[in-house]
Amino acid sequence: MLLARSATLLAAGLLLTGPALAQTTVTRSETAASGKSVRLVIVPNLKKDCSTGPMPEIRVNGAPKNGSLITKVGKLKTPAKFRCPNKDAAVQAVFYQSKDGFTGSDEVTVDVKDSDGNVQTQTIKITVGAGKPDAKPDAAKSGATDL
Numbered sequence: 001m002l003l004a005r006s007a008t009l010l011a012a013g014l015l016l017t018g019p020a021l022a023q024t025t026v027t028r029s030e031t032a033a034s035g036k037s038v039r040l041v042i043v044p045n046l047k048k049d050c051s052t053g054p055m056p057e058i059r060v061n062g063a064p065k066n067g068s069l070i071t072k073v074g075k076l077k078t079p080a081k082f083r084c085p086n087k088d089a090a091v092q093a094v095f096y097q098s099k100d101g102f103t104g105s106d107e108v109t110v111d112v113k114d115s116d117g118n119v120q121t122q123t124i125k126i127t128v129g130a131g132k133p134d135a136k137p138d139a140a141k142s143g144a145t146d147l
Contacts, residue, residue: 027123033130035100037070040108040124044078044089045115053115056092061121062109066128067098069108098128 032038043056060069071094078087094110106126113119 023119025121029125031127037095037097040096041094044091046084047115050084057113059111064106064108066102066106070095
């Protein structure tokens with residue numbers, strides 16, 4: 001009797017959990033100048049049909065060994081080549097900054113849950129060099145809100 005009740009509760013629990021969300025894994029590379037902030041991830045709150053959804057969730061699974069991460073929330077207009085072009089959206093972003101003077105390799109792993117509930121694990125391999133990869137101001141140190 002107890003075994004039958006346990007089996008019934010287990011079956012009911014499985015039915016109530018709903019469908020599993022899609023999960024994908026990607027690995028990519030970025031470059032950064034030593035001690036300078038670089039944006040690694042930016043995710044809008046737009047659903048697949050371009051309607052507004054909940055804010056995306058970003059969870060760090062593997063922190064960098066030779067730097068730090070900063071998350072920011074803001075608003076941007078999506079680029080013309082984006083699947084929802086020229087649309088104002090709230091965004092969640094992750095920035096990386098190496099320790100001053102560090103050059104070499106670093107790595108970050110984050111889980112990104114988009115507005116549709118899909119989860120993507122991103123492993124980002126970062127090559128940190130002494131030079132400047134671009135002419136953008138250091139957003140993390142200057143207090144700028146640029147995403």
